[in-house]
Structures are given as structure tokens and as C-alpha cells.
Amino acid sequence: MITLTVNGVTHRIGTDPTTPLLYVLRNELRLNGAKFGCGLGQCGACTVIVDDDPVFSCVVPISVLEGRSITTLEGLGTADQPGIVQKAFIEEQAAQCGYCIPGMIMRSEALLRRNRSPTDQEIRDWMQPNLCRCGTHMRIIKAIRRAAGEVAA
Template sequence: MITLTVNGKTHQAESDPTTPLLYVLRDEMKLNGAKYGCGLGQCGSCTVLLEDKPVFSCQIPISVLEGRKVTTLEGLGTIDEPGRVQKAFIDEQAAQCGYCIAGMIMRSEGLLRRNAFPSDAEIRDWMQPNLCRCGTHSRILKAVRRAANAESGA
């Protein structure tokens, strides 16, 4: 059994140690924010934060997570009280089909934890590993800017 700390809570994972985190989140913990997209670490739909750094949960075996902090979309806020990045994505209507949005929000959160006021070029570069096929890229960029401004009180 592997002890995971997800969204500040301890969980005893019963899965094989080689099981990717994505499956434990969705199947054991019923945290469905991270999506299964490609299973190859190429789309970003499964992005979560590992020690505040965005990672593809489909590629991280749970065996390397003992004692490390994982944050999922559910750990950022609630429906009634969304986190700043979640709220910014809602306000900018950044989702079209919505499949990539959880990963985009998590990658954005990771950026803003690292750099509170990124430039547009930094945002674009940081978001590059996550794919959006619907084409809401300009709204996603606006949402990240809005979240950064919300943090500053601007």
C-alpha cells in the first residue's frame, strides 16, 4: 500500500505501485477532474500539480509519490467557491468542449505559483504542453491574465 497526500488529505492507495496516478485519482479516490486523454503524456488533460509543478498524471507511477504533495482540480476550489484560476476560466468562458480545461487550469495554477505576473509570451510558452483542439487559446490566455490580476487586486 502506498500513502498519497492529495489535496491535503492522506489516502492509502491499494493499486499496484506501478499504476499511474491518474487511475488512482479517478478509480480509487473518485477525483475526476484530471481526464484521460491520450495516456501518453502528450495532451495534458490529466495535468495535476506535484509539489506545485504541473505533471501528467498518466505518466507518474504512484510508487514515486510517497511523502509528496499532489493537488488536483478539486483541491483548488469548489463549485460555490472556485479558486482564482477556476473563476477566471469561468469568467472568460475559456471552455468550449471542456475536455482540456481541467489540465489547462492546473498548468495555469502551476505557472502563477511560480510567477505571479507572467508576460503573454511566458504564458504561451508555459501552456504549450497542453493541447486544446477547440481553439479557445485566446480565452485561455485571457483567463490566465485575469487570474494574475485577481491575485494582485487589479
């Protein structure tokens, strides 16, 4: 058994320790915010935060996560009370198809935990590993700037 702490809740997981976190989140814990994109850690749709670091959950085995804090999209807020970054993405209409957006939000959250006032270049550099095929990059950057303004205030 592996003990995982996800969004502040402890779970005992009996799955094979080599199972990627993404599958445990979606199939066992029913947390569907993280999306399956490429399955190779190349697109970022599955991004979650582990101890304040953005992580591609499709390639991280649960065996290395015991004793660490995992935050998913669901841990940031709800539809009725979205978190600061979630709210900024909504207000800036940063989603087109929406598939990449959970990963983008999680990566943005990790950035703002480290840097409350990032420059546009720092935002671009930080967000580079996460892909958006719809081309909403400018709205995503605008949403991150809006969230940074809220966090810094």
C-alpha cells in the same frame, strides 16, 4: 501500501505501485477532474500539480509520489466557491468542449504559483505542453491574465 497526500488528505493505496496516478485519482479516490486524454503524456488533459510542478498524471506511477503533495482540480475550489484560476476561466468563458480545461487550469495554477505576473509570451511558453483541440487558446490566455491580476492584487 503507498501513502499519497491528495488535496491535503492522506490516503493509503494498496494498488500496484506502477499504476499511473490518473487511475488512482479517478478509480479509487473518485476525483474525476483530471481527464484521460492520450494516455501518453502528450496532451495535458490529466495535468495535476505535484509539489508545485505540473505533472501528466497518466504517466506518473504512484510509487514515486509517496511523501509528495498532490493537488487536483478539486483541491482548488468548488462549484460554489471556485479558486481564482477556476473563476477566471469561467468569467472568460475559456471552455468550449471543456475536456482540456481541467488540465489547463492546473497548469495555469502552477504557473501563477511561480510567477504572479507572467507576460503573454511566458504564458504561451508555459501552456505549450497542454493541447486544446477546440481553439480557445486566446480565451485561455485571457483567463490566465485575469487570474494573474487577482493573484498579484
